[in-house]
Amino acid sequence: KAGVTQTPRYLIKTRGQQVTLSCSPISGHRSVSWYQQxxxxxxxxxxxxxxxxxxxxxxxxxxxxxxxxxxxxxxMNVSTLELGDSALYLCASSLEPGQAINTGELFFxxxxxxxxx
Amino acid sequence: AQKITQTQPGMxxxxxxxxTLDCTYDTSDPSYGLFWYKQPSSGEMIFLIYQGSYDQxxxxxxxxxxxxxxxxxxxxxxxxxxxxxxSAMYFCAMRGVYGGATNKLIFGTGTLxxxxx
Numbered sequence: 001k002a003g004v005t006q007t008p009r010y011l012i013k014t015r016g017q018q019v020t021l022s023c024s025p026i027s028g029h030r031s032v033s034w035y036q037q038x039x040x041x042x043x044x045x046x047x048x049x050x051x052x053x054x055x056x057x058x059x060x061x062x063x064x065x066x067x068x069x070x071x072x073x074x075x076m077n078v079s080t081l082e083l084g085d086s087a088l089y090l091c092a093s094s095l096e097p098g099q100a101i102n103t104g105e106l107f108f109x110x111x112x113x114x115x116x117x
Numbered sequence: 118a119q120k121i122t123q124t125q126p127g128m129x130x131x132x133x134x135x136x137t138l139d140c141t142y143d144t145s146d147p148s149y150g151l152f153w154y155k156q157p158s159s160g161e162m163i164f165l166i167y168q169g170s171y172d173q174x175x176x177x178x179x180x181x182x183x184x185x186x187x188x189x190x191x192x193x194x195x196x197x198x199x200x201x202x203x204s205a206m207y208f209c210a211m212r213g214v215y216g217g218a219t220n221k222l223i224f225g226t227g228t229l230x231x232x233x234x
Contacts, residue, residue, distance in 0.1 A: 031220055033220050033221065035222075042224060042225075042226050042227070043208065043210075043222075043224035045221045045222065045223075048219055048220055048221060055219055056219045056221050058221075088160050090160075090162055092162075092220065092222075094220050097219050097220055106152070106164065106212075106220050106222070107164055108154070108161060108162035108163075108164070109161065110159060110160055110161040111160040111161065111162075113160065
């Protein structure tokens with residue numbers, strides 16, 4: 001069974017550009033959540049999607065957005081990139097929202113490492 | 118508000134010895150889940166073990182066990198018979214029920230474990 005797949009794994013952008021990251025959840029998983037990891041702020045929740053709807057959102061500016069498709073794949077977009085957006089962006093999937101608290105089933109991908117110059 | 122505290126920024130352990138990684142938490146949720154993840158230098162967050170707040174027994178997964186002390190609000194990870202491949206960053210995380218069905222996790226700052234031969 002394939003795990004969570006994130007693409008691209010590495011990318012370099014310059015300030016002001018935008019970026020789109022992709023996440024394919026484990027087969028059968030319908031809930032996808034995104035996290036940002038930086039040395040200064042640690043791991044922070046970005047947003048969560050289920051059935052193509054955003055279910056929860058972290059404390060990030062509107063430049064950060066996402067969406068989920070009917071096949072449960074998700075994308076996140078960051079517009080007008082800033083140096084501080086350099087981070088590892090991690091995607092996690094589970095069967096349903098709240099599944100994690102019942103069974104602990106919340107699995108992460110390898111992440112997309114974004115560098116903003 | 119929920120909070121996870123990991124007080125050990127870094128630890129050393131000799132190969133084949135056991136090691137305990139500390140995690141304390143704070144929450145007002147009546148029901149919650151506690152997770153431990155391993156993050157090697159590649160970046161992937163690898164799920165290790167999960168403990169539900171109402172689970173009667175401490176969780177175990179192979180060489181990993183979770184020493185759950187609810188009254189003290191601690192959820193320490195014990196790794197038995199350490200291996201060189203255990204060298205990585207370890208994160209403790211929590212999910213509560215408040216906020217509805219969501220997989221939003223609150224993470225600690227992590228402990229960097231180095232296993233020495």
